[in-house]
Amino acid sequence: MTTEPISTQPQRKVRNFALLSNRAGAAFMLPAGLLVSVFVIVPFFWVIFVSFTNRTLIGKTALNPDFVGLGNYLALFDPATFFQRGQFGFSLILTTQFVLMSALVGQALLGLLLAWLIQTVPPWIKRITETFVIAAWILPEVVIGFAWFAFLDRDAGTLNMLLTGLGLPPGDFLLQQPFWVIVVFNTWRGAAFSMMLFNSAFSSIPPSYFQAADVAGASSWQKFRDIGLPLIRGHIVTDLILITMWTFNTFTPFLLTNGGPSYRTELVSIYNYRVAFQDFQFGKGAAVGVIMMLINLAFALIYLRLGRKKAPKS
C-alpha cells in the first residue's frame, strides 16, 4: 500500500522586507491620512452627531439646532406612517424588492448564465460578448442614465419607435412600470460584474474536470450542477454580498425616474437625498444615513467573515 505522506497545505511565508523605513513610510502616508480624516472620518462622526439634532438648512434650527435625542429615529420608525408612500419603511421595502429582483435574480443569475455559456463558445464570440458587457459597465452613470431615458421616452424614445415599427402598441414605461424599468436598468448595468467574476471563477477550474465529466457521459446541465456550481460557491457568495451592497446604495435610478412617479421608485438612497437635500431636514436625513450605514456595516461584516474563512483554504 501507499506510504507517502498526505500532501499538506503550503504555509504562506511572511515577507520580511520593506521598501521604506517606517518613518519615511509614515511621512508618505501623512497627506493621504489627513485628507481621509478631513473628508471621511470627520463627516462620519458629524453625521452621527447631526442625526441626534433637528438641524435644517433654513430657519431657526439652521444656526441653533436643538438636541432631540432619538427623535429623528423614532419619527422614521413611527408605526403610524412607516409603510406609507414616501416614508422610510415604504422606501426600505421597495429597496429590498429592488435588491432581490435586480441584483440577486437579475445581475447574479444573468451573469452566471452568461459566464457559463461563454465557457463553451468559440473564443471570438467570447471576446465580443465580454467587450459589450464590459462596455455597459464602464460607461459613466450619467451617460447611461441619459441613454436609458432616451431609450424609454414615450414620444421620441427608441423603444417605442421599435415597437411601433413592429406594429406593437407603444407604452409609457417610465410612468406605467417605473419599478420594473429600474430593475431592468440595474440588471443591465451590473450583470457585467457578476459575469466577469463568475467567468474568471469558471476559468480557474482545471479543464480536465469538465473533460473527465464529458468522457463519463455528463450533460452540460449535469456538469454545471455537479462541478461548475459547487466549485465556484465561494465566488458566488462574494458576488452576492458585493452586488447586494452596491444595489442597496445605488442612486442612478434617480436619473431615470427622480424617485417617482409618486415615490414608486424611491429607493432608500433617493429617499435620503430627498429628505436631506430637497426637504432640507439635515437631522432626519442624517438619521437615514446612519441607518443605511449600519445596514452596510452588517453586510460588510458578513463579507469580511466569509472572506477570512476562505483565506486559509486557498
Add this chain to the structure above:
Amino acid sequence: MASVEFKSVTKSFGDFKAVSEVNFNIGDGEFVCLLGPSGCGKTTSLRMMAGLETPTSGQILIGGDEVTHLHPKDRNIAMVFQDYALYPHMNLADNIAYPLKVRGEAVANRHGRAREVADVLKIGHLMDRLPSQISGGQQQRTSLARALVYPAKVYLFDEPLSNLDAKLRLEARGFLNHLQRDMGMTAVYVTHDQAEAMALATRIAVMDQGKIVQYASPIEIYRRPATTFVANFVGNPPMNLVEVDGTQAGGQLVLKGEGLAMAGLPMTDAIGNALASSSKLTLGVRPEHLSLTAAGATNSISAPLFANENMGPESLVTIDRGEGARVTARIFTDDHLHVSDQVSLSFSAEHVHLFDAMGKRIPAVGE
C-alpha cells in the same frame, strides 16, 4: 470492449501538424501504448479518440462505428487523466460513482458498485474521504476506479503514472498490467516512459513528429527497431549508435569507424541497396550486448573511459570516442576502471543492428 481504428487522421493547430496522416488499428482486448517524446502527437491522438479534440481530417472508428465528430459523452469510453481530475468537493464514493450518477443510477446502486471497484483497488476503506485527504497513489487509484466503474468500450490512459514517485509507479504499473489482462479490456495508454510501454503493452506505437514510426509488439521493437529514432528511444540505456563507413570487399561488408575493429559481415541484397545510395551507415549495439574485452579483439570498439557508474547489480561503463560520440555498456563487473583508461567493449555479430544513411533499419539475414 471494442476495436479502435484511425484512418489517415490529421490534426493541425494553425500551421503546426500535431498528428499527420496517422493510420492504425487497435484490436479488441489489446493494450496499446502510444510512446514518444513530448510534442510527438501521442496525447493529441488519445484526445481525438476520447472526442476532446476533433481531427482536422480523417476518420476515427470505435468498434467499427464512425465516431470522428461524436461528443465524448456519446462514445461510451473511459479515461484516466494525468492530473487525475478528481472533484475536490466530492468524497471518494461520489467521485467514483459520478459516471453512474450521470447515467441516472440510484444512490444505493451506484455507491454499492463504487465500493466494489474501490475494494478491488484497495481504497474501499477511504470512501468518505475527500481527494485532498488521501495520498497521490490513492488519488491515482481513485481516478482509475472512476474509469472502471462503468463498462466502457475503450479505456484511455493519459500518462496516468507520471505524477507518482518511482516506487509507487512500479507498483501501479504492475497492478495495471494485471488488471488489463484480467479484464481483457481494450486500452490505449499514452506515455513517454519506454519502460512503462514495454511492461504494459501488447503493442507499442512509437510516435515522432506526428507520425507513427513503428507499430509492433514490445519485443519486436526491442529486437528489430525500424529506425535509429526507435532504437534510440527504447531500451535503458538506449541502443548505442555508431557512425560507420561501409564498403563491400570480397562478398563481405566491411565497416570502418573510429576505434572499431570488426570482422566482415555477410552481404545481403538489402545491404547492397543501402550501400548503393550511401556508404554512411549506422551500427547499433545494445548496452546489454557489450562486454569488456582485451584491446584489439575482433568485433570490439575501443576508446578512453568516460564514466563508470555502479548501479549495484551492474555497472554502466561509458567510453568516449570523441565529439560526444559515446558508447555505453551494461556490464556485471567489479573491475576498477579509471577515467581515461583505454577500454575495449566487444559484441557478437548476431547483436549487430544496421541502419542506412536515412536511419532506416537494414534487415539482418533471415529477417
